[in-house]
Amino acid sequence: MKPKVLFVISILISSFTFVANKSVAKTSPSKHINILMPAPFADSTKDLINKFNVENKDNIIINVTRGPLETESVSDLAISSLMLEKSPFDILLIDVTWLPKYAAAGWLSSLDKWITQEDLNKIAIGAQKGNKFKNKVYRWPFVADMGLLYWRKDLMEKPPRTNNELIKISKELIQKKKVKYGYVWQGRQYEGLSCVFLEVLYGFGGEWLDENGAIHLDKQPSINAAKWLKKLIKDGITPKAVTNYSEPESLQLFESGEVAFMRNWPYAWSELQKPSSVVRGKVGVTTMVAEIGNNPTSTLGSWGFSIIKTSKNPQDAFKVIKYLTSIKSQKHLFLKYGYTPISSEIFKDVDILKNSPIITALYKGLTVSEPRPQTPLYAQISDVLQRHLSEILTGDGEVSETMNRAHSISNQILQSAGSNK
Amino acid sequence: MIGLLILPAALLIILIFGTPLIRYIWLSFHASSVITGLVPIANKGANWQRLINDQRFWQDSFQTFRFAALSVSLELFIALAIALLLNQKWRGRNLVRAITLLPWALPTTVMALGWRWIFNTPYGPIELIVNLIGLDQFNILSNPNTAWLATVLGDVWKTTPFIALILLAGLQTIPQDLYEAFKLEGGSNKEALFKITIPMLKPYILLSILFRLAQAFGVFDLIQVMTGGGPAGSTESLAIYAYLNAMRFLDFGYSSTIMIGSFILIVFSSIFSIYLFNKFKNIQGYSR
Incomplete structure (x- = not known):
């Protein structure tokens, strides 16, 4: 009896995976971009990512891996994946203190080829800090955080x-x-x-x-x-x-x-x-x-996106980062979840100034924020x-x-x- | 022929336990950190020299031993009492047996977080009780002299059921007629405990000591959640130190050295504790 049941189950599983493989192969020639995020970020970006996936379904599909809740546990998971020769992720959402360590370990791609000084200047002063290692930008800020x-x-x-x-x-x-x-x-x-x-x-x-x-x-x-x-x-x-x-x-x-x-x-x-x-x-x-x-x-706390060196589609990965950190996304995340924006433009937005009692305090805090020592x-x-x-x-x-x-x-x-x- | 038959199993064991061990030993003779770009570079035992001079390693060793010794001995005593109780026949015994196992079934991180809030000042229940008695604040987790006792308590609460279960299984193998014969010869219940029960339980006690010592020496999750190794590093265990070096500092060479170093310490202390236990063997056993 038992072997029979097992046999039936295995047939069912294999046929399912076969069907699943086939359907993916048929309908989407699109590239998959995998992001690892701490659990709260994975939950709050769900709307944005669903929207992106619908709009770009023939080009890029974002898959988010919901990491642990606690900051350092996310780092443990990220590091374990990076220790593999080929990480399953294209993008990591990383904390400001991890950057020098990850960059020194040679795990991250520099973002310099995709960004200009003008892009950098649009970021609020505090949020500009903590993204570089040895004068190269390795991280694009997503959410600012400060004491x-x-x-x-x-x-x-x-x-x-x-x-x-x-x-x-x-x-x-x-x-x-x-x-x-x-x-x-x-x-x-x-x-x-x-x-x-x-x-x-x-x-x-x-x-x-x-x-x-x-x-x-x-x-x-x-x-x-x-x-x-x-x-x-x-x-x-x-x-x-x-x-x-x-x-x-x-x-x-x-x-x-x-x-x-x-x-x-x-x-x-x-x-x-x-x-x-x-x-x-x-x-x-x-x-x-x-x-x-x-x-x-x-x-300075702050989270930002980095592209992993082994990513096969860094160009598309950067497109995803651009989308998730766009003014529109930042506004949505601030109004719905209170995530501190990183673009100076938003801190001067009349709508937001009217609706948020703490936006001025956040801006002041961000302006005077300093990162922790930036060494590996x-x-x-x-x-x-x-x-x-x-x-x-x-x-x-x-x-x-x-x-x-x-x-x-x-x-x-x-x-x-x-x-x- | 028999050798050939166990070959697959032996190979599997060597593959699963042997390779990581050899790899760690190999790594412990190399510098492999974020400074070397994670490329192992042989460093002629510099890691071992550093380990021997590393005060923090010895402090953590002491703290780990202290934790293991106290928690395992407490667990043994309480578990023996529980096992004896659960071996008697009384109404509702099965229900109590199931309930006793609950702490063991709970994930450690969850229960450690629970303990952290239980000991919280001023909202934890312990603090409320202390206040009711009229004493000043207790602050057990904030004091380097007492925080480790709180972690022992958490460990005892969680793993006593495990030992109780092993001892209960042992109790059930003791034939009843031994007790009957002992009583006929005029022995009391108390004497029966020391002359029959405990000597007959010896292999089970030894087994649970070995199991638990190995676990307690490697304690990680409980302490990581309850105190994070603090205050002032007073609860940091060897496993936490090795973890910090590997996952936080990305210093895999030194982390391997700590692991192999603590492995050696654990092997020696296990052998020592078995030796100690065998010395106590001289408790006179009863035989017909």
Whole structure:
């Protein structure tokens, strides 16, 4: 009985695949462009891609592979596929920090032959950053992302602009029992902690890795920035538990109305407007705080498309990228999903300015945003920084001693890589 | 003739287990990273030298051993109790047997995320209980001294059913008449546990220790989700360190070195734990 059933099933399967193969071969001489995207992007671009596939059905068909939700898991999947001699994908949607690593590994095609300086100039200032490696463009921006300061409009007239103001307002509000905590951010030992630190570091006038490849973690601004974050926890302005908080935990606490300020990415805005949010309609968005005399700076997030070297149809792949990042697509994605646009034109669009309360704040944030150090060894040095910051935030050790250690380990990593070249 | 018959199976095993192992050993003697453009370049054991001087590797080894030792021994004790209970005849036993297995059936990442929210401050239930008692905040996952205990708890919760199942199977192989004879000779229940049950269970206990030690040494998903290796690297395991080097840093040479290095450590510690266990063998067994 059993072998018989198996036999029938296998016949059925093979005939199906035969039919499927035949029908594809018959109706579409078109080329297939395969894109790997993190799950949320795969879902939100569905409309756009369906439309494209209908309009171009004789030419190009886009297939989207819905990757995992979490950023780094997408990277794991992408890397596993790139390690194959022939990746199944033509286009990857990649995070800003992956680019130098992927480009150095030789996995990406340069986009220079398809773009002009004029195209580049149309992109908003912040979004222009983080797309190049060794002066070649490898990535076309799709969605901009940057760290923002969320503040409670119902508790204060205007948001703080300096570090001390933030502490002062927080302390007052806690004392008046208006809120339980002043400021919540991401303090877990993970990439988000590096993003938070970088913003504070710029606020103190410091730098992480300079253009010449020198590390500056042992300098006074770096030590001050780490001390400031530690002080927030020590003074009770930030909850102790922040050292295991990533974005969802911070958002949850802010959403419950128990905190005056939150550091988060633009996605938090639409979450805060949901009916379940206690602070709905009471939230303002602005750029980070900084010490007097320094400019506020946001860490640049941002996703963009890259074409894989082994792609058979890079020309068509670029057409797909152009379509997905067109003004029309950007507007659609912003209005429907709140994805921060990358073209400066959209930030000046009267319609959008009228309809979105945060577009100006987003533009300001994007203008002052800076990418994280652009080196193929970024993941290593960020990992070192995360570990040591976590040590500072959760332990009693001397801050400057720990930062010095982070500094020398980072230096070792960069130097041993240099000597291997 | 028999040798010929097992040849296909042996070849398959060599192919599946042998080739990756050899490949890793080979890679551990090469620099293969984003700096070399992912081309392996022989580097005369530089990776191994780096491993021996790598404080983080030894710290992670210590943390992995600590995690494995505590979680496996806790699991063993609790599982023995559960197995003994489930071996008795009582109403609703089958239902309880099924429920006991539930944690084991749950995907680790899902349950690890669950634990992360359970331990969350201020919204997790544990925090609520601590507050009700009137204590200050607990913050177990935010403290480098305690976070690893939370991961042990997560592991114990999930894998105790697995050991309980093995031990239960073992209990069912012990003939009842042994107990009857023991009682006729005047032995108590408590004595029966140490003189019959545990000695007869020995092979099953050994089996579960080996299984679980190997798993616990390779712990990855639970910790990755619960703490990501933090705070201050206090929960990072060898597997996480190897993963970071391979997938995040694209340093495949050094990642292979870490893997082979931890493989050697695991083999030695497994042999050591079997040796330890055999020492305890001297518990006097009962025989007719």
